[in-house]
Amino acid sequence: MQAGPRLRLPPVRLILQVWPLALLVLAGVAIRLSKGAGVADAYAVLSRPFWPGTAQGEWVKQAQRLEDQTRLSQLTADNQRLRQLLQLRSQPGKELMAPVISRDPGGWWQQLVIGQGSIQGVTPGDPVVAPGGLLGRIASVTPTTASVALLTDPSSHVGVWVARTQQHGLLTGLGSSRPVLRFLDKDPGVRPGDVVLTSPASTLVPPNLSVGVIQSVNGMASPAPEAVVQLSARAGAIDWVRVLMRPGRP
Amino acid sequence: MSSLALRGWYRATALLVPLLTLASPGFLKLGDVGPAWAVLWLLPWALVDGARSGALAGLLLGLVLDGLHLGPISEIPALMVLGWWWGRMGRKGLPIERSFSLGLLALLGTAFVGLTLILQLAVLGELQRPVLYTWLSQTLLTALLAPMVCSLQLLFWRQQTSGGRR
16 A cells, blocks of 8 residues: 655755745735834934934924014004004004002002103003003193003093903993993803903004903893903002003104 | 291191102001091191181192092092181190090091092092092091101191290
């Protein structure tokens, strides 16, 4: 009886010759399946000294800033042109730093006296801002001083709006530290914490100056809701202010 | 020299009133409200120099202070009345020297000034502000300072006039 075909193993000599090649093929398959893992990483490690430095990143950022500034200038110019068309108050022409030489924020009269006057070009009605936002408006001037009626003074009435809801209102001083904001709309939809800015429609003060934060809302007030506003600029702790001189003045 | 008003140097001390009102030192404030410096100056002046001089001083002080303040309300009526009243009191009554009396007069005077301001605010329809706090703070603070400040002024000015009370 004749025996069947016998399983023939490859000779040991052949195996010893081809195993490095087989390993390479296996490695190639692994790289292929892993989408280049190992090779790309090795390249990253090797090429790290030649990567683009931070200088190039700064160039990109600088170019971005330049582009932003250009866009800002363009938008500002557009804004001013449109405001002129609408005959609204535009941005102030010139700013003047002034020291606070007398303050009476809590007495019968809510006012400051600043050390710049008509000689420097300050005129009644000029808005006065401090760190934090709008402080008040110039009420009277002497050659070297000017009195500022604070937003808390009962004579102060400034048009403001809540930017989040775009609801306009009139901020009126009560003689206390917190003025009241009387809305024009019956349903302003504001809540405590909303930021109050000067109104873009105001003809007295520049638009979108920070004024304060709504502290509480009285929805039952008649004829329209009211809100108590915590002012962001503290008159009692300010030594220097900026007078926003209106354009067209000397 | 028999009258303080005739001496320019003493009249010039009235300039301290607007200066102190403007300076309003923080350590002499009660809850951001300062004392009524006009009352503190006018009280000894009127007691020493008489009703007519007191009323005139009240008028001048009121004019200066109204010029420094915003708004339509005025201190002139109250200061004139107080100057007249204290001047008559200094001339016709017993000499007022005790610190308590000076403090009481300053308290009444400051309260009167505050009331006239409140009355004016009410007439103008601006009485929505919390005036009670300001009124009480200023009245108390002025009454506390009067025994110290007015006593010294009274003593000094009486020494400068012949015979003191007339």
